[in-house]
Amino acid sequence: MVFYEHHIFMILLLITCTYSFGMADGSDPRPVSGPPAPPPPVPSLTQLLSVGDRLVFLCEAPDGHHGLFFELFGNKTLVDTVQHQTEECGAIFTVNRKDVTQEKPFCCLYMDARRMPSAFSTYVYAKLDEEASPLPPPVLESSSSEVQRGQMLSFNCSAPLCLRPKLFQLLRRSAGSAGSAGSPLDLLGPGAVVSSSPDPIFRVGPLDGGLYSCLYQMSLPTDLRIISSASQAVQVTVLHEPNTDEPTDWPFIVGALTAAVLFLAVVVGLSLAVHKKVREVAQEKKRREDAKFWSTVHARDHVVDLPITRLSSFFKDPGPDSGEYADPRTLSTFANLSYS
Template identity: 35%
Template sequence: MEHFGVSTKRMSFCGYLLTALIIIRQHFSAAGQPSVLEAPTLTQVAARVSSVELLCQAPQGYGGFIFKLFKVQQLIDTVQHSSEQREARFVLRGNDTDNKNLYCCQYQNSMYSSYMKPEPKISISTPPPPHLVVEPSSGHAMLGQTLSFHCQAPLTPQELPEAFLLLQRARGTPGSMVAPAKLVSQSQQSRFSVRIIAHEDGGEYMCLYQITLPKMGQMNSTASQPVYINVIGHHLCTPSSAGNTGNTDLALIVGSVSAGVLVLMAVSLLGFAIHRHVKATAVSRRQREQEKLWNHVHSRDHIVDLTLQRVDIGSEDFGRAFKRRPSVSEPIYDCPMTTFINPTV
């Protein structure tokens, strides 16, 4: 029993101590915060045709779980977060987007923000498309032909057109968004003259006009229905074409004559070069044949020793020795000189 009593006393003391700590904590927490939180700011962050988005944002270092939106003094919307956040977004729709209304917001029990008026987006439809006609209206054009396009704006446009644009999409891609239309001409006049100079000028043509609105600035109208142009045949049998043909023929003749002269000059130079080469080859061949012949002749020649032996005779016997016929033993050559061709003779 005594042990149970001691345990009960201890639990009571712990409970009292815990309660005291909670009270002290709440006291100091309340003392650390101001009695009234600073006011947030309310701004418009987006505007669409049918809605307006507002942002209620607490000052730096502040936040809350609950944000409220008021229309004048009437609460119209509430955003509740699972954790403390600094901001919340509100969306106005329908009549609430009227800029005659005043709105403010609040987070937790803060002061109210300043009032603001929404600025809804102005919905303006695209100006209606014009009507495009072409002359001739058959849709077929010859190379060199000039076509006349007329871009007719609606009878009662919102504003008078400031400019007209003529567009052309390449042949073979009618209605295709892969090959966008290219600008052919832009003018303050609604009529355009286009000269067809190549088959690529065929395809579909369309036009549009530009107007300037007070709040939206410059706008393009919807494009007109396309007009298809098919390029066929060759250039037309006109005077200017005939003159161009005569000039072309003269140029062709002059060019042909010049080419012929150049060819003759090239052939002449080539023949002269070939002649010189053949002549030089013949001379070189004759020289080689003569050298070969002389080498053959020299290879058949023999060298003969014509060294004479010395004969010692006295002066007194000079007469007798002169008169005396040479003996066989003496090395006096008594035979005529032999030729190189037949040394045995």
């Protein structure tokens, strides 16, 4: 029992000494915490063009800042909340037109990953007419203003918003349209869209000379889409002849000629070899046909053994006593002949 009391006494003494040392040193023994972190900076709220019966608002955090939650307020009452999976620079809200009056002010705020809310944005009074700001036009850049016929050309369509658009479109503008940014209605009708892609970089070709522009589309929470105004026009000229200012590539020309000569030599050699082979085959065929012909002729040859009679015996005059002589008068042929 005395042993435990001694230990308890030593622990209390140690705590007392530590506290006394801290007080004498002028320091606070409690955990020291820094000043509270400042809230995120104030966002900005912009009303965009209406889509059907929906008013569209864009709440953006300042450059370099992002949020997980964005909230829209009307008359200091929460209207809508957009929650992102990862921190984003802004959010788009839609409000039913019939629920809005021109006297109704709107504002927004956002919360970062610490769930710390920013201050409210400046109030915006809803515009029920078509005087609201459209999506700002993108900026179009091309890799070159001139291109050889049949070659590819690259375009970059940069949207000024921090939010990534849903779709980019590269278009060919009519010859009479202005060179500055404007409405998509200034573009050509059918066939005006050269290419569409979720990526802002286009590599297309072959192209026709003329003016090119681009625009982008943003997706809304209600599955609607809002289209930006068109970018400034970019002039593209198609060259029909090679640029004579460029130096002649003699190594390439010599190499091409050498390859052509070698190719012709191979073709001529093959032609001679084929001709020789055809001639040999024809001669061999003729020899076989000649041999067959003479074999047939020799097979038809026959040796005839005729007996030879002596001419003297053939013309011998038989005597009257020989049995070989006959009186012509005794022959039936001459039997009826009368002699006078």
